[in-house]
Amino acid sequence: MSIPTETLLTVSGLRVTAAVDGELRPLVAGVDLSVSAGETVAIVGESGSGKSMTARALMGLLPAGVTVDGSVRYRGDELLPGSRGRRLHEDFAMIFQDPFTMLNPLLPSGRHISETLRDGRGRRLRGAAARAVEIERLAEVGIHDPSVATRYPFELSGGMRQRVGIAATLASNPTLLIADEVTTALDVTTQAEILQLLRSVQRARNVGMILITHDLSVAFSMADRVYVLYAGQLLEQAPSARMLAEPLHPYTRGLLESDPPLDHRAASLYSMPGSVPQAASVLHRCPFADRCAWVTDDCRAGATPLREVGGETGRLSACIRIEEIRPQVAAASAPASVSTATAVDAGTDGEGSDAFLSVVGLRKEFTRGGRTVVALDGVSIEVAAGESVGIVGESGSGKTTLGRSIVGLETPSDGSIRIGGVDASDYESLGHGQVAQLRSAVQMAFQDPFSTLSPARSIGSVLREALRLDDPRASTADVAELLALVGLPASYARRKPASLSGGERQRVALARALARKPRLIVCDEIVSALDVSVQAQILNLLNRLRAELGVGYVFITHDLAVVRQITDRVYVLHRGRLVEHGPTGSVLDEPREEYTRSLVASVPQNAIALP
Template structure:
């Protein structure tokens, strides 16, 4: 297997070569396998992507490569870095390799950075881990090196070196984390979901920065992501990981154009298009099983539309299916043409969603939400005023979905928190279903309780918003009890709520830790529905989910909106999601609404320069990038 992946895909000796890597969790009662027999290679100057749903083993694979597995994990196989086997090196020697030879960039820079160290001190701390630097570099020279490292990641303001993580934006923190990771000139960088929580423009900047730094240094880069658009825009080759097994490997352009495994095919179909709204969103049913539960058969067979008995009789091996392209599908030759028809057929069959909402009709309808000239001012740590929301006016009709889009820090979440009473506006007014809702603190307890029933909020991270000690039934029952429902009524409604969000009754007794990310978000939506609100605010409710789970949640929200007539305020930075869910969109920048209108008008014919910038920041596909590169080459040839 290693020969197929490591030799045929890379003619030169790879920088990183992983062969037959297996990781097991050593439990007190029994062992379980996280992933098994994984082969992987990275050439110097090459970028590979590792994609797959949550639970596939992506992050654990990178930790194994970095030799960062916890004590209760055991590994087997062979890991070679720049010709040196590091599989069984002592932790002291591995620690010397980290930073000098290989380094890891995490998803959340805020947890990666030390809150009591300034940006410059983070870089210095990484540099001081090298004995040669400590002995030979003076204090003045070290300051110069810090500024050079900051400049390399696009920070040219020397004052940033003295700032602390809490004083920096998400994108700036990620740049500091990258500068720290690159401080000692490593040969291999592993980036684990480095742009997942960022808005489109910041994401585009970070991805471009990663690519530029990698190319200028000729580093190897491993990008772990569940966002296929990101993978296609950055990576040379992509590894598709599922339930602890590699199912397909191939060049990005080829994988995007013609996926040769049903799982990769399903992931691509689940990706929402940004150029049009489709009536039925595609998703892969079910969830990722553990490696041990699909041992002895094709790991994807239980969720595959093309599985037959042959898929259940043995574990498939990777086979060559094209130039530098391998797949483990046993039935590929039989179903290859069906995969093409299924993909192209769904594209051409997609009918545009009929949008009944028009701006001219809104004045004749009493809105569920009416915001007029809203302002929210904060005082920061330097005792300066920050205008988070500036003179925003917005309306949402019954049964309508309105999207609120913009970069991080544009005021989207602050506006949502004002609506549900978590923040008090500085000026302006808010009406919820005809009730005054500007300041929850200035109204009676009874009025406040009535308002709470009118609007509910679903947060980005359901694990943080759910009580880890409460079962699903207790979580839903508590909301209804607070709102005065009797015990008998609560019990019967719990089953109905679970059915509404597509969960079986057996989930009543489950705790949040036993649920997947998508299932937790379904529980959060059920909790919001428990008080029968007129408006649900979804604050980045699908941004952290895999594409398939994201499609499931978007379909669920569409269904709820249609069947129950609930209005939605959808706060997001993902414009493809906006196209699929919203009727109208408001674009915010620095607390101001810079553009609004029907979704088709805003996304297809943007008038504001900032909206145009957001759209241009959406990651391009591998084929689009290849076309751009070819155009540039032709232009250069013509100019010669």
């Protein structure tokens, strides 16, 4: 007989509302969930679904003008009297996506851990006592170098900062952790280490955990139960294994189908049409109706409450037609797969052909604080015209430095770069004509397009400026043609970047790069921050542009499933050195080098394989 597990948190009818133009609008509309000691529950959904807002409501971290009501009971005690809300229980702790934003850059890492701790008299720990606790807590999160306690956040890698952030969070001995997208910006091996760390801490302390993520692989590899949130409403709830085996809502099915497979290349990735609506606009109907293949008038006639399906305990769905369409939802399949060699251009193999891009023996050194850091150490790659080549490796492997060197944003310390027959090793030594030729031949698309678009300028003015670098007579019609190329309507020319979604901004960034009619685009982690459905849209767009325009890619990513879908060949970097390269399928399926094998093995083993 199993021992009953204590329920830590019970949330009923949680509503979050915001004052907009003098009117209260719902952001989260009646969420119910529970977490037991030692249990992990995941909240998944696209951006705009209300995941982070729910977490911040539980922590009492809502911004001014945003209120919460409903019932939040912690170990039986009600924490939300009425609708006023207040700072919630001290036993709750939150780990954020970017630890750099929660760590004070002026404090050494250890101080973040000892700052909130007190001795028996209620005094803050100081001196040797604080130092001992800092070292102990760092060791708990896998940092066994005592000197890390004296180092500042900016001196640490992303994974190390996340560990320090976790150590600081655990310092107060919380019983409930809320982890908000904690692995989104991490490479695959660091992600695996952080997830294993969270799992081991959870087991050792028997804490409950709410894991908020748009990464389905992370959710299903970590969680005991999964909640699917959409437009502020729960659409499905189930034990993770059961949901993975058979999703009982079309939206859940769509999320799973959009997740790129690691073991094969799809001819075209599935992507749900449309985007997440505002919660206020779909309160009295199925919120997913406008994007659903099985929608009927009944779905729009009234609210669709979460209810038990088929008498199966713990399996809840908000689809009023699920009993009728269940066989069809179960039978829906992911797109057909193709071999990597024939996915786009079977005649392009890069190696042994006339290379459009040739990088030979590239070395790049940086001097920091009186010491020399080698970012690239003798790296050589080739990319044929129209070929898509992946660059993968952990953070610090030199991927981005290589990409920036190719487009002239970094000057190599040694080695050579040739692009279309032009020596591009040092842009500053070239004449104006040669630089213009290179800028037209190769462009770069960045991870965060919002930071590269002026918030004060319209999309049309940004694209027109890019077009006029080569054609001073570029017109509004040319801008519309460029927008159409990336799947956006001409009306978007009048909009500002802030009014666009992340996927739309990435399309604009690609349009700007295409304005110069480049033969090669360096894509630096351009889909890493996107939801799986939007990610699929961008990957499909890139493959279409390649087929229609003959443009090639240097695709920099830490996501091996993504690199499988978009590249013909792949280069693996480790600490600035090239360790392995070859056809993408061969490298991922039969890696020769131990480091490559460790990368592949680090991908969360959730076995997302739709029936």
